[in-house]
Amino acid sequence: MQKPTIAGVGFTKITAHWKQSLKDLASEAAVKALNDAGNPEINAIIVGNMLSGIINGQENLGSLVAESIGLSGVSSVKIEAACASGSAAVMWACLSVLSDLFDSVLVVGVEKMTDVTDNEDVTSALATAADYDYEVFFGATFPSLNAMIMRSYAKTYNLSPEDFGYLPILMHKNAVDVSHAQLRFPIDMDGYLNSPMVSDPLKLFDCAPIGDGAAALVITKKDGAKNSDHLVEIAGFGSATDTLATYRREDLSRLRAAELATTRALSMAGLESKDFDIVQIHDAFSVIGYLNLEALGIVERGKAHEFVASGDAERSGALPVNPEGGLKARGHPVGATGVYQIAELALQLSDRAGPSQIENPNVGVAMNVGGTGSNVFVHILRRVE
């Protein structure tokens, strides 16, 4: 079986793009990716997005994006899986290419979060990733559900408040020299510990920022690729679900869907966790970043903070994690994030990541988490020699 291959990558800077619409961002990223791939014929477009209906009053993004880049006529849909919408779109693009019915598929992840009015606050919009009837109705916010996971994890493994600070501090350090990152300033432990409580024990600096951005990939078969100098193979992928509501899980200090998705992706790739040279984790909240490292089989349960504190996760460390700053500092335009993660990996695995480039990685993994772990996608990428 010929594996799906990433032939082109494009993305926008992540920030509050006051002058650019959802369509502007999506088309900017899409055109960059198409050019990067040598402008192959596209058979289908898959758009990853979570909140366009709520925030932008716009659904039917398949048609919107196709038209914006002169591809009306091409099959095109939006896929939604909360904060994992982007990697859900990538996975279904891979399946499309593997079906042999499509040769080249364009994936566009896009989120325009700053277009809210008085009627729809971003907090309420993001809460739609949770269970409306049994969580959100009672005043649950997305941070509050993650805060309960954080308290539970901290209690199970006896973690201090400082232990959660290592990851956001590293992410901010990594993003300083990354031109497309949203938060390009360092933070220290005092700054982390003194940041305002959002939902006790979850602090502001545990949370990824709100921003606008779009990322795009051209996924094709290796043999059909036009620009063959920077191809990266998608060696394996896997996804899994867990209960929509957080309270319906027996163990709050692990992410079962993340473990299942990892097992499936590794099995497809014929690899093991020790084969990873670079890791993209979903650090929308510090605790979720830690739980990702554990679900990926990189560290033992309860030890992720030690791994990050040791320096092993730094760009020059044994296993670099989010060398461009991750969701926390590179940014987290929710439905676009999964595509950004895979785009960052593709650049790393073709030595095109600029200042965040790590030394000669061969295999990379990206974990993208929807909800509080209710819908998780894992992609494993490999350098093409």
Add this chain to the structure above:
Amino acid sequence: MWAYRLNIPSHWRLLSERYRLAGGYCENCGHKMFPKQKICPKCGSEKIKPVELPRRGKVITYTIVQTPPRGFEYYTPYILAIIELEDGTRVFGQLTDIEPSEIQEGMEVEMTIRKVRVSGESGAIAYAYKFRPLE
């Protein structure tokens, strides 16, 4: 609007859950669930009967919300918790009649009916379960 304004039938159709903790009981394996599902998550059986769940339980974990969504400003800060009922079934809701500093994991609570949300000046007022410390 969609989150802030409560749609009345969407609340009304869940009144037995929200007023009486109506859940599901699997006749095949004995598993209890909240809410009732079509198929038992433990054994796959379709033989699920409605059951009223116990009203007492203990706090498994909790959080104190300082940044509320629209419509909950009045209650802020408020406490959300996962409660394990006496039969092991878990539910989620607000704690009431308690100060944030008094909460502890494991503390015993009981269900009570309280006002949970108000949709502006003229919108629906929704009552549902909250949990308060057991005397």
